[in-house]
Amino acid sequence: MKQIFRILPLAAILLLTACSKKTTTTVETPSDLVMSDVVDRVNANRNDSEIITGRVNLKLNAGKQKVEAGGNIKMKRNDVIQISLQVFGFVEAGRLELTRDYFLILNRIGKQYLKASYKDIPFFKDNGIDFYTLQGLIWNELFTISNKDNTVTPTTVDFAQKKEGENIILTNTGKTLVLKFLANAAYGTLQQTTLTAQDGANLRFDYESWARLGRKDFPDKMNIAINVDKTPIKAELELSRLRANEKWTDTRTNIDKKKLKQVSLQQVFNQILSLSN
Numbered sequence: 001m002k003q004i005f006r007i008l009p010l011a012a013i014l015l016l017t018a019c020s021k022k023t024t025t026t027v028e029t030p031s032d033l034v035m036s037d038v039v040d041r042v043n044a045n046r047n048d049s050e051i052i053t054g055r056v057n058l059k060l061n062a063g064k065q066k067v068e069a070g071g072n073i074k075m076k077r078n079d080v081i082q083i084s085l086q087v088f089g090f091v092e093a094g095r096l097e098l099t100r101d102y103f104l105i106l107n108r109i110g111k112q113y114l115k116a117s118y119k120d121i122p123f124f125k126d127n128g129i130d131f132y133t134l135q136g137l138i139w140n141e142l143f144t145i146s147n148k149d150n151t152v153t154p155t156t157v158d159f160a161q162k163k164e165g166e167n168i169i170l171t172n173t174g175k176t177l178v179l180k181f182l183a184n185a186a187y188g189t190l191q192q193t194t195l196t197a198q199d200g201a202n203l204r205f206d207y208e209s210w211a212r213l214g215r216k217d218f219p220d221k222m223n224i225a226i227n228v229d230k231t232p233i234k235a236e237l238e239l240s241r242l243r244a245n246e247k248w249t250d251t252r253t254n255i256d257k258k259k260l261k262q263v264s265l266q267q268v269f270n271q272i273l274s275l276s277n
Contacts, residue, residue, distance in 0.1 A: 038168050039156045041188025042142050042181075046153075047218045049244035051076050056083060059236040069093075073239060078151050080251045081131075081138060097253050100131045104253060106260075113260045120265055123228055127177040127197050137205050138237075140190050140219040142181060145174035167191065189217075201228045214244040 056073040060066070071085040071092070081098040087109075097104040105114040119125040132150035136143035142154045159170040159181075170181040182192040189210070195203045204225045210217035220242065224235040 038161070038183050038185060038188060039142065039154065039159060039170065042170075042183050042190060043153055043188075045188050045216060046141055047139065047213055047216045047244075049077075049214050049218075051245050051248050052213065052218065052242060053246050053248065054242040055240045057236075057238045057240070058083075058085070059238075061234045062232075074248060074251075075135075075138070076248065076251055077139075078132070078135070081135065082251070082253075095253060098131055098134055099252070104255075106253060106255075111260050112263050113255055114263050114265065114267075115255070116265050123197070123201060127195075128174055129177070129195070133195075137193055137203075138219075138222075140193075140207055140210075142170070142190070143179075144172045145177050145179060202226070203228075211239075211242055213242045218242060 052073075052075045054073055055070065057068070057070045059068045069085045070089070071083060073084075074080075074082045079100065083096045084092050085094045085096075087093045093107075093109050095104070095106040095108070097106070102115055102117055107113065118130050124130070128145045130150065132143060133145070135141075142159075143150065144154050144158050154172070159172050162169045162171070163185075164182070166185055168183050168185050170183055172179040172181075176198050178196045180192075180194045180196070181190055182194075183190055189207075191207055193205045202225075206223040206225075207219045208221040208223060209219070211220040218239075220239045222237045224237060226233045
């Protein structure tokens, strides 16, 4: 039961900072023509579902701590990402909710919650990381940091390109953050996305496999690594039973402030730091 309490703040940091087979290709050296088209190929592979729901299994490794929890995931494009963690397979113990304006960590059993803006986290504020950054990571899509209208799909001019074997590295450089996307040249699939800040803080998503969802694929297994303030955290996010465009109206969690106590961001960070000891 205690693992649920530990996994909530860790999941928040990882997701604030889906019968599949890993895609491969026999192309050894991308041609100039393939290079010029690779951004369009990646964009064409974007899953066009508005709403995605499914089961989620999250494994986390922070220092000496190894925890695992399952639950449900619901996402609505450009609006919300909601992960519900469960005990006994059906009782909600906690919830992580990311919206355009705030993120929410809800501990139902501990009767606590944290609701804050992305700008309340210095690493996010200093590097321009927001909801759309996190959505791009989980949805396996190209995005940029400097683009003020984050709902606009990036184009070729937004990236520098470099060949690497059968892949192409796409780089977008902001004022304090460098984005690198490793894209398969032939198929236009993103194999890896990395965010690196000037101070060395690093967040990396490795996409291991994809599942068919609607007319296109969606990542169903991701390995995540984050290193901020010398606190390395690793995770495996595995999605299953994915469905597209099911009805979902209650996209925001109502907080009963009479039953739940609000905790500070510093209290959550202290919990995370204590796990690595």
